[in-house]
Amino acid sequence: GNVHYYDFVLKEANFTRLCSSKSMLVVNEQYPGPVIRVTKGDIVYVNVHNQGDYGVTIHWHGVHQPRNPWSDGPEYITQCPIEPASNFTYEVIFSDEEGTLWWHAHSDWTRASVHGAIVALPNNETGYPFPQPDGEEIIVFGSWYKGDVNKEVAEDLEDGDLTPSSDAYTINGQPGDFCPCSNESTYRWQVDYGKTYLLRLVNAVMNVELYFAIAQHNLTVVGLDGSYLKPIVTDFVMLSTGQTMDILVTANQPLGRYYMAARQYDSVRSDVTDYDKANATAILEYRDNYTYSSTPIFPSSLPTYEDFDPAINFTYRFRSLASQNHPVNIPKNITTRMYLTVSVNNVIFDYEGTSKTNLAASFNNVSWINPSTDVLLAYYRNMSGFYTTDFPNYPPSFFDFIADDVSDDKTLTVQGTKVKVLNYNEEVEIVLQDTNVFDGSEDHPVHLHGYTFYVVGSGYGNFDNETDPKGYNLVDPPKMNTVSVPKDGWVALRFKASNPGVWFFHCHFERHISWGMVTVFIVKNGGTLETSIRDPPPYLPPCKSSSW
Ligand code: C2O
Ligand code: CU
Numbered sequence: 001g002n003v004h005y006y007d008f009v010l011k012e013a014n015f016t017r018l019c020s021s022k023s024m025l026v027v028n029e030q031y032p033g034p035v036i037r038v039t040k041g042d043i044v045y046v047n048v049h050n051q052g053d054y055g056v057t058i059h060w061h062g063v064h065q066p067r068n069p070w071s072d073g074p075e076y077i078t079q080c081p082i083e084p085a086s087n088f089t090y091e092v093i094f095s096d097e098e099g100t101l102w103w104h105a106h107s108d109w110t111r112a113s114v115h116g117a118i119v120a121l122p123n124n125e126t127g128y129p130f131p132q133p134d135g136e137e138i139i140v141f142g143s144w145y146k147g148d149v150n151k152e153v154a155e156d157l158e159d160g161d162l163t164p165s166s167d168a169y170t171i172n173g174q175p176g177d178f179c180p181c182s183n184e185s186t187y188r189w190q191v192d193y194g195k196t197y198l199l200r201l202v203n204a205v206m207n208v209e210l211y212f213a214i215a216q217h218n219l220t221v222v223g224l225d226g227s228y229l230k231p232i233v234t235d236f237v238m239l240s241t242g243q244t245m246d247i248l249v250t251a252n253q254p255l256g257r258y259y260m261a262a263r264q265y266d267s268v269r270s271d272v273t274d275y276d277k278a279n280a281t282a283i284l285e286y287r288d289n290y291t292y293s294s295t296p297i298f299p300s301s302l303p304t305y306e307d308f309d310p311a312i313n314f315t316y317r318f319r320s321l322a323s324q325n326h327p328v329n330i331p332k333n334i335t336t337r338m339y340l341t342v343s344v345n346n347v348i349f350d351y352e353g354t355s356k357t358n359l360a361a362s363f364n365n366v367s368w369i370n371p372s373t374d375v376l377l378a379y380y381r382n383m384s385g386f387y388t389t390d391f392p393n394y395p396p397s398f399f400d401f402i403a404d405d406v407s408d409d410k411t412l413t414v415q416g417t418k419v420k421v422l423n424y425n426e427e428v429e430i431v432l433q434d435t436n437v438f439d440g441s442e443d444h445p446v447h448l449h450g451y452t453f454y455v456v457g458s459g460y461g462n463f464d465n466e467t468d469p470k471g472y473n474l475v476d477p478p479k480m481n482t483v484s485v486p487k488d489g490w491v492a493l494r495f496k497a498s499n500p501g502v503w504f505f506h507c508h509f510e511r512h513i514s515w516g517m518v519t520v521f522i523v524k525n526g527g528t529l530e531t532s533i534r535d536p537p538p539y540l541p542p543c544k545s546s547s548w
Contacts, residue, residue, distance in 0.1 A: 001041035001094065006034070008058070010114065011051040017144050017174075018167055019181035024113040024148075025052045025105075031173045032140040032204065033116030036092075036103065040123050044092040048082055054150070055081025055541075056110055060092045060118065061242065062101035062226045062481045064450055067533045068093050069376050069501030070540070072449055075107040076370035077504045077520055079377075080543035088541050098122050099223040100200035100244040102140075109153050109510055112143055112166075115204045117244075120226060126325055129228050133248060134195035141239075141262050141280065142170040143206040153514065160358040163511040166272055169205055169262055169280035176281030177259075187282035189260070191251040199247040203239040206510040208264040209311065209443060209484065212237050213299035214284055215258040220248040227452060227479040228326055230319040235301035238265055238311040240445030242482035242508035255286040257296040266305040278305065311443075312486055318455070318478035330454050330474050331427035331494045338420070338430045339463070340364045341396045342485055342507070344440040344515065347413045360515050361507065362413040363432075364392040367516030371417050373543045375520050376502040380530055391418035391519050401435040401462050402488040415516065422497040424525035424532070429456075431463050431492045432485045444512065446491075447482040450503035450523075453495040455483050463490040482508055500525040500532045 012023045015031060027033035038044055050056055059073030071090040072078045082088045097120045105114035117138045122128055143166035145152075152164045168175040172187045191197060199219075203210055213219070213236040221232040223246030231248075239245055262280045264272065272278040283296050303310040322328045340363045347360035347367055360367040371378065371386040378386035393414070399406070422428060430453075434441050456472040472492065485491050506518040525532035 001043060002039065004038060004042060004044045006036060006044060006046045008046055008048045009051060010048060010056055012053070017182065018146060018179055020146055022146065022148070025056070025110060026113050027116065031113055032142060033114060035116055035138060036118045038094055038119070039121045040094060040096070040098050042094050045089055046092060047087055047089045049087045050082045050084050053084055055083045055107060056105050056114065057081055057107045058090060058103055058114070059106035060090070060101070060103050062244065063092055063097060063118070064095050064499060065093050066095050067500055069450065069503065069533060070536050073106045074449065074504045076374050077376065078502055079374050080541045081107055082541045086541065088539070089537070091537065094120055097226040098228065099226045099246045100202060101226045102202045102204060102244060104204060109149050109206065111204070111510070112145060112149050112206055115142070116140070117200060117202050119200065129321060129323065129326065130222055130231070130248065131196070133198040136198040136200060137189050138200045138202070139282070140172055140202045140204055141210055142173065142204050144168040144170050144175060157514055163514060166206060168272060169210070169264065169278065171260065171262060171280045171282040174282065178279045178281055189282060189284050190287045191284060192287050193251055193255060196248055196250045199249050201237070201239060201245040201247065203241050203243050205241050207241065208266060209238060209240045209445065210262045211265050211303050212239065212260070212262045213302040214249065214260045215297040215299040216253045217249055217258065217284070222246050222248055224318060224478060225452060225480045225482060228321045229478060230321060230476070232317045234314065236299070236303060236310065238314050240443070240482055240484040240508065242445050242447045251286060255288050255290045256292050258284045259296045259298045260284050261299050261302055263302055264305050265303070265307070265311050308487070315484065319476045320478055322476035328454070328476060329496070330456065330477065331496045332474065333427050334429045334494070335426045336422060336428045338392055339396065339433065340392055340430060341401060341433050341435050342444050342517065343435040343437045344512070345413050345437045347415055349415060360413045360415070361512040361517035363517060363519050364396055365413045366391060366393050366418050366519070367413040367415045368518035369415050369417050369516070375419060377540070377543070379502055379522055380536065382529055387417040387419050389419055389421050391420040393418060401433055402441055403436060404439070406436050419520040419522055421522045421524055424497060424500055424523060426497045427494070428497055429492060429494045431490055433463050433490045434485050434488055436488065441488045443487050444485040444517070445482050445508040446485055446506070447508045448503065448505050450499045450501055451495050452479045452481050453493040454478070455480055456492050456494050458486060458489060458491040460486065460489045468492070497523045499523060500530070
């Protein structure tokens, strides 16, 4: 593969949206940030210069980074933050990824303004598994906050309050026509009649899933999370935050202007409370000489925010290509099986000598606490005291997880830095079960670093260990790095632990990360000291309270 070099300068810059201005941290003065463009198998060096006011890390979402957790990015998991006035060079190693991925800050809520797309092209010999498109377009969905979101989050967490809602969603940085003071700057995509485009979607919003549609244009979904799918023809798509999607669009409608719109799909809690503003819009515009009406056509196929079934029915259609060039390799001799409940619940903790109750979020009633030195370094240097290896703690006590009357005390969470150790090449199955504690059942887009996994099954209700595995798709299940655990339901995923390292596993809703819906898998292929992962880079951002 080829080698590419990028410089990312992190710096505050001024932006005006929704009739007000603010300064926020961005990369190279861009929101969204620069696109990284590679061919399958390339290596990218990204030198991140932090000229901001606080520590930051960057993650390359969906890039497997074989044996290279050092450059994966999540703070206190694989590194400590890059402090202001310092820099760190990430070595981003591509292997089998093809399609659209993305990068984002992985520290506090900084990813709201620090994110961008990654394009991994197929190599020339193989090409796309569909006719070469005539052009392409990248669409990044974001969350816009009028205020300083990191500051607000810190205060809310301290007070035990709900985290802030965004003020709008954006398409390539712009909220669009339906939002105040946004008409002029609405993002425009110009197309030529008769051409077919590859549309690359990145859902970088903070706390919701999105529906997306283009008025009167069919969408043919051909890729998801950096892997190909059997084509799905649809008039809308649903993306969880964290997911990326490749879609073919043919400009075959009467010359004119058409809205492209994204709307939150809200399984429990809205993130933009004014639903007029919850439509981010951009305009698809045919290039040519013609007169058009001033109001573009709005996509009638876009489901409303309460529509639950279209989301689930759409995701049920995902199938891997499972072809000769893009084979599937589904683990069939499972050696580690984890059944994990996914909950928002309460934690009782000691606060300056008195016991205090706060909201928390958890896998299997374990709510993550960041260590002071990152898990990777502690593991690599064999330093004790930074984490324990007792995740998932204990098997969940079985009850009706989605009943209306799940008592809150049943699922009181414990806090800890509990990781799961997996041996190299183990075949792993994880069943994630949503729960209705606090009447809080909702979708959870769960993401695994370092891997893509096969989603072999999903369904409503409580997972049934007798009957549900019989319905697994072991022929052409989709490969994903972020899967939505459906509200009041479950998903089953499988992967082979073939990438040694320290890998983050978490809900991609930022508010749930803040509340601890997070754990870590250490994939171990060494003796007492890990020798199978790459050597650490010569310079690692120091951990402030590191003891070595
Ligand atoms: Cu895109 Cu750990 O996340
Ligand atoms: Cu969640």
